[in-house]
Amino acid sequence: MSLHRQLLQRQAEGRPIRVGLIGAGKFGSMYLAQVPRTPGMHVAAIADLSPEAACRNLARVGWPPERVRATSIDAALKDGTTHVGDDWKALVAHPAIDVVVECTGSPVHAVDHCLEAFAHGKHVVNVTVEADAFCGPWLAREAARAGVVYTLAFGDQPALICDLVDWARTCGFPVVAAGRGHKWLPHFAQSTPETVWGYYGLTPEQAARGGLNPKMFNSFLDGSKPSIESAAVANATGLEVPSTGLTYPPASIADIPFVTRPQSEGGHLEKKGMVEVISSLEADGRAIPYDIRMGVWVTVEGETDYIRHCFEEYNAHTDPSGRYFTLYKRWHLIGLEVGYSVASVALRGEATGVATCWNADVVATAKRDLAPGEMLDGEGGYTVWGKLQPAxxxxxxxxxxxxxxxxxxxxxxxxxxxxxxxxxxxxxxxxTATRAYRVRREMEAAFAAAPAARH
Incomplete structure (x- = not known):
């Protein structure tokens, strides 16, 4: 039965999936905008550092005030409203919550939220892919031990890439490469929140109107987010990453199957079975027509003459040899698609992307010369950006x-x-006192002791 039909059935039976959301910022608000339009799903509780800001976001996405209840989760469960507060521990501990959506964007705090949710028997949809990038394999292991499902979030590019990879392999195609698009020039790695809008293609007025966070959007631009998301994909699919970091070959959608071949066959890849990011800009800064900047893709191989003839007969666009074909989605809809992951874990017990190995890592890299005493400000800031590396x-x-x-x-x-x-x-x-630090170091020790477990 399809997920939608199962949701309709849950709605008819009065047994909606009960969701707890931690973090009601931009991504969380996009998910909340879809919940009233989704049968069989009830966001029973929202925890945010600023409940007032969360309520303002609810109003912005169209929730009427009477849907919001400030008293308790129990009261919200009785009358079908949503409790908004600042106590995330009460949210993850409540016995009625089925799925926790971690949406804070704070990787250190996300680790705490995920592990506590596992301890209370909750499935977790982790939007904070920054946490998955540095300890996703460990989070996946802990979820399995607790008998719950941990997953990346549909709508974000990693889960969509994992979906394409799964499609390819389920159909019997070897995956040659998979990844996302990005607007990239090498000097973007030094971008700061002060320079981001000019590079990104928005005016400061447009950014202010949308309530866009310059530090967060700079993490997209400076290469940190593409590296983070590529690490999550590599660890979920077993694909490998470039030995010196992402290389961002420029290509139109039509040229992706040509570019994402191994170097031995005239392409850009070190070898088959890689994660890569395609740039929407030529090296001289010219925009490439019909780009994949906001989308995802997978390149597969037709291994036999018969399969390659099928590509030709059905007018599938391939590289000149006819061997490599790329399937793509040109857009992703961010938080508007998260409900798919919520339904998948609650109704099918299936993740929409989860680490199965430790193939990739993202290492902090200096944007400028750094002196003793300076404070690092994380992804998207003024001091460091993230470089993708083999684990x-x-x-x-x-x-x-x-x-x-x-x-x-x-x-x-x-x-x-x-x-x-x-x-x-x-x-x-x-x-060294944070749980995130301890989890990371435990993961390093375990994989160093058993390196074969990386794959």
Whole structure:
């Protein structure tokens, strides 16, 4: 039975999926905009650092005031409204909540939220892919131990890429490459929240109108988010990543099957079975017509003459050899699609993308020369950006391991770091008391002891 029919059945039986949302910012608000239009789904509770801001966002997306209840989760469950408060622990502990949607965008806090939700028997849809990028394999393991489902969020590009990869493999196609698009030029790696809108293609007035966060959008632009999302995809699908980081080959949609071939066959890849990001800009800055900037893609191989003849007979667009074909979705709808993941975990017990290995990592890299005493400000900020690395290379970096970007928030630099240099653990004084730090170090120790488990 389709997910939608199952939701209709749950609605008719008065047994909606009961959802708890942590974080009602832009992504969370987009999900909330769809909930009143989705049968069989009830957001029973929202936890946010600012309940007042959460209520303003609810009003912005069209929720009438009478849908919002401030007293308790129990009262909201009785009358079908939504409790809005600041107590995330009460939300994840409530026995009636089926699925927790982690939507804070704060990787350190997201780890706490996910692990507590697992401990209380809740499925988790993790929108905060920054947390998945530095400890997703460990989160997946803990969820499995707790007997619940942990998943990436549909609507965000990693889950959509995982869906395309799963389609390909289920149909019997070898996956040559998969990834997303991006507007990229090398100097974007040094972009800051002050320069982001000009590079991104929005005016400051447009950004203000949309309530857009310059630091968050700068993390998209400067390469951090593409690296984070590519790491999540590699760890969920088993695909490998470029040995020196993402290379952003420029290509139109028509040229993706040509570019995403191995170098030995005239393409751009080190080898088959890779994650990569396609740039929507030529190296000289010219925009490429019909780009994949906001979309996702997978390139597959027709291994036999018969399959390649089928590509030709059905007018499938391939590379010149006829061997490689790319399927793509040109757009993703961000939080508007999260309900698909919620339904999948609650009704089918299936993730829409979850780490199965540790193939990739994202290491904090200096945007400029950094001096002792400076504070790192994480992805999208003024000090560091995220560089995609094979997990083995990150673990071995300078004999101590690279500093994961997800932990490079409010961390003091203790020795000079040159622009373009990846940071290691000893370059910073990090808070070792957080659960996120402990989880990461436990994961490193486990995979270092059993490197075969990376794949």
């Amino acid at each position: 083995a290379a990150s673990l071995a970096y300078r004999g101590e391991g690279g500093l994961p970007l997800g932990l490079a928030h409010q961390v003091k630099v203790v020795r000079p770091v040159a622009q373009g240099q990846m940071l290691s653990w000893s370059d910073v004084a990090i808070d």
